[in-house]
Amino acid sequence: MIAKGAVAIAEGRIGKPLEKYYAGRTRAPLQRSFIAFKSSAWLVVLSGFVEPVLYLFSFGFGVGALIGGITAADGSTISYAAYIAPGLLATSAMNGAIYDSTWNVFWKINESKLYQGMLATSLGPLDVALGEIAWALLRGLMYAIGFMIVVTPLGLIENWWGLLAIPAAVLIAFGFASFGMAATSYMKSFQQMNYINMFMLPMFLFSGSFFPLTVYPEIVQWFIKILPLWHGISLIRGLTLGQIDSSILGHVLYFIVMIALGLWFTTKRLNALFLR
Amino acid sequence: MTSLISARSLTKTYGDFVAVDQINFEVLKGESFGLLGPNGAGKSTIMRMIGATLQRSSGELAVLGKDPEKFGPQIRAHLGVVPQQDNLDSELTVRENLYIYGRYFGLSKKFLTPKIQELLEFAQLEEKRDVKVEALSGGMKRRLTIARALVSEPEILMLDEPTTGLDPQARHILWDRLFRLKELGVTLLLTTHFMDEAEQLCQRLIVMDKGKIMAEDSPAELIRKYVTKEVLELRFGSDKNSQFVDQLRQKCDRIEQLPDRILLYTNDGETLLTEIVGSGLHPITSLVRRSSLEDVFLRLTGRSLIE
Ligand SMILES: Nc1ncnc2c1ncn2[C@@H]1O[C@H](COP(=O)(O)OP(=O)(O)OP(=O)(O)O)[C@@H](O)[C@H]1O
Ligand SMILES: [Mg+2]
Numbered sequence: 213m214i215a216k217g218a219v220a221i222a223e224g225r226i227g228k229p230l231e232k233y234y235a236g237r238t239r240a241p242l243q244r245s246f247i248a249f250k251s252s253a254w255l256v257v258l259s260g261f262v263e264p265v266l267y268l269f270s271f272g273f274g275v276g277a278l279i280g281g282i283t284a285a286d287g288s289t290i291s292y293a294a295y296i297a298p299g300l301l302a303t304s305a306m307n308g309a310i311y312d313s314t315w316n317v318f319w320k321i322n323e324s325k326l327y328q329g330m331l332a333t334s335l336g337p338l339d340v341a342l343g344e345i346a347w348a349l350l351r352g353l354m355y356a357i358g359f360m361i362v363v364t365p366l367g368l369i370e371n372w373w374g375l376l377a378i379p380a381a382v383l384i385a386f387g388f389a390s391f392g393m394a395a396t397s398y399m400k401s402f403q404q405m406n407y408i409n410m411f412m413l414p415m416f417l418f419s420g421s422f423f424p425l426t427v428y429p430e431i432v433q434w435f436i437k438i439l440p441l442w443h444g445i446s447l448i449r450g451l452t453l454g455q456i457d458s459s460i461l462g463h464v465l466y467f468i469v470m471i472a473l474g475l476w477f478t479t480k481r482l483n484a485l486f487l488r
Numbered sequence: 489m490t491s492l493i494s495a496r497s498l499t500k501t502y503g504d505f506v507a508v509d510q511i512n513f514e515v516l517k518g519e520s521f522g523l524l525g526p527n528g529a530g531k532s533t534i535m536r537m538i539g540a541t542l543q544r545s546s547g548e549l550a551v552l553g554k555d556p557e558k559f560g561p562q563i564r565a566h567l568g569v570v571p572q573q574d575n576l577d578s579e580l581t582v583r584e585n586l587y588i589y590g591r592y593f594g595l596s597k598k599f600l601t602p603k604i605q606e607l608l609e610f611a612q613l614e615e616k617r618d619v620k621v622e623a624l625s626g627g628m629k630r631r632l633t634i635a636r637a638l639v640s641e642p643e644i645l646m647l648d649e650p651t652t653g654l655d656p657q658a659r660h661i662l663w664d665r666l667f668r669l670k671e672l673g674v675t676l677l678l679t680t681h682f683m684d685e686a687e688q689l690c691q692r693l694i695v696m697d698k699g700k701i702m703a704e705d706s707p708a709e710l711i712r713k714y715v716t717k718e719v720l721e722l723r724f725g726s727d728k729n730s731q732f733v734d735q736l737r738q739k740c741d742r743i744e745q746l747p748d749r750i751l752l753y754t755n756d757g758e759t760l761l762t763e764i765v766g767s768g769l770h771p772i773t774s775l776v777r778r779s780s781l782e783d784v785f786l787r788l789t790g791r792s793l794i795e
Contacts, residue, residue, distance in 0.1 A: 222565035
């Protein structure tokens with residue numbers, strides 16, 4: 213029994229960049245998620261999608277009816293629902309990504325020993341990190357597409373730039389998934405995991421999803437602008453409202469850095485946890 | 489014979505604690521090699537260092553001629569690992585577990601489809617193929633973990649306490665499977681704290697205690713070297729045992745006093761028993777048996793110095 217297959221495959225990576233950490237098989241852990249997903253709780257999956265839609269209907273149309281329109285940066289007036297829709301889209305991408313990359317990852321690291329099993333094979337920690345993050349990102353993407361399907365017929369996406377909201381949602385989901393997994397890999401207990409929730413809800417409420425940041429004193433505005441969700445919301449709002457300027461690039465860059473940092477820390481941490 | 493694994497002064501420390509202390513050993517191609525030792529001896533630590541999932545603190549280690557720390561993924565591609573605690577994928581079925589594990593190695597579906605069928609037969613899990621792992625018994629899970637380790641056709645199969653927690657019947661089924669693998673030429677490296685398992689499965693073994701190697705040889709040779717052929721076990725009642733130890737000491741090669749019984753090492757147990765009874769001593773129970781690795785261990789771990 214000579215292991216031609218597995219050995220030949222692994223030796224094929226010798227000399228390639230990051231060979232100790234990356235076997236070029238992001239697909240394998242991703243495929244694992246697909247197989248496991250078939251038998252997962254659909255209701256939970258669905259609830260993540262429904263949540264932002266409920267917000268849209270209650271705040272967008274409810275509160276919107278009370279306050280009328282909102283004056284955008286360029287002086288034009290838009291409906292309140294059209295104002296908050298991009299915020300909710302960014303939030304749903306975030307929620308989808310966070311769902312899989314935090315609690316699920318915590319369970320896989322600490323309870324199910326799943327990564328321990330994966331890393332006893334010829335996979336590397338970067339394969340595992342990328343595969344898991346890709347899966348979380350896909351859920352973010354699903355939620356974003358679902359949300360677009362609801363809001364577009366309502367006339368809340370007024371121009372073609374709005375289509376770019378989907379790839380933007382992928383970027384946002386990627387950023388949150390990779391950061392979420394990195395943070396989770398450092399968490400040692402369920403109590404610590406709750407810190408993530410304690411951080412997420414205020415971020416959602418204050419990152420400009422429901423009203424412009426200008427209502428806050430400047431110092432608070434600065435603080436919020438450090439947080440990722442504000443960048444996500446501003447990016448998507450710029451696209452759906454057709455306000456295209458250089459700030460868009462800044463937001464994109466923010467997420468690219470977030471993705472890179474998250475991947476780097478996750479890989480490092482998986483290596484420390486399971487390979488030393 | 490080529491050596492597949494070779495350790496020189498291999499050491500692992502956790503802070504000040506030395507879990508594996510400068511050990512040397514070689515595992516040859518095609519043999520079944522055992523690490524025998526009590527809890528905390530350092531067996532799992534050695535297995536994980538060989539499996540390229542734990543870094544050593546010092547010393548040298550070569551697996552298939554390569555350093556596991558430099559060629560982790562490549563070395564792991566040669567190994568089938570059965571960890572001490574099952575880490576099967578509880579969200580997947582039996583078949584899916586085998587399939588996805590093969591995918592982790594990069595193996596194709598075409599390769600895996602017949603392979604999985606073969607492994608399900610090997611592990612006697614064909615009826616359970618579409619059952620979630622959670623619904624398997626302990627013995628079935630263990631067999632599945634072994635089958636899973638074989639999906640990549642590894643050259644070396646590493647089993648960390650393969651039968652701990654299984655009932656005797658399940659253990660015998662597993663032993664049978666492992667024998668077959670050995671016949672196919674797979675090199676087996678296993679740890680155990682069952683003496684009978686070591687005797688059954690290992691051609692050669694090291695006896696470990698507190699991170700150190702106490703002895704290394706084949707089971708038969710260890711018994712020959714360190715203990716007599718037979719053991720006579722006597723019970724006089726727990727408070728009386730010590731009364732007779734001195735009296736019995738001259739009659740045999742070596743004596744061990746355990747809390748509940750006295751062990752007398754001799755090459756002819758029946759004759760010794762007749763002699764003892766003839767001299768007017770009347771143990772409550774007596775048993776003559778062949779010496780085992782258990783006795784070797786007793787001798788090696790220091791308690792025999794009471795002699
Ligand atoms: N991560 C760790 N940190 C500190 N000490 C550790 C760690 N892992 C193992 N040890 C210690 O190293 C020693 C050897 O452990 P190991 O698991 O190798 O023993 P073992 O021979 O496999 O025992 P068992 O039969 O109980 O499985 C033990 O004393 C254990 O407490
Ligand atoms: Mg152990």
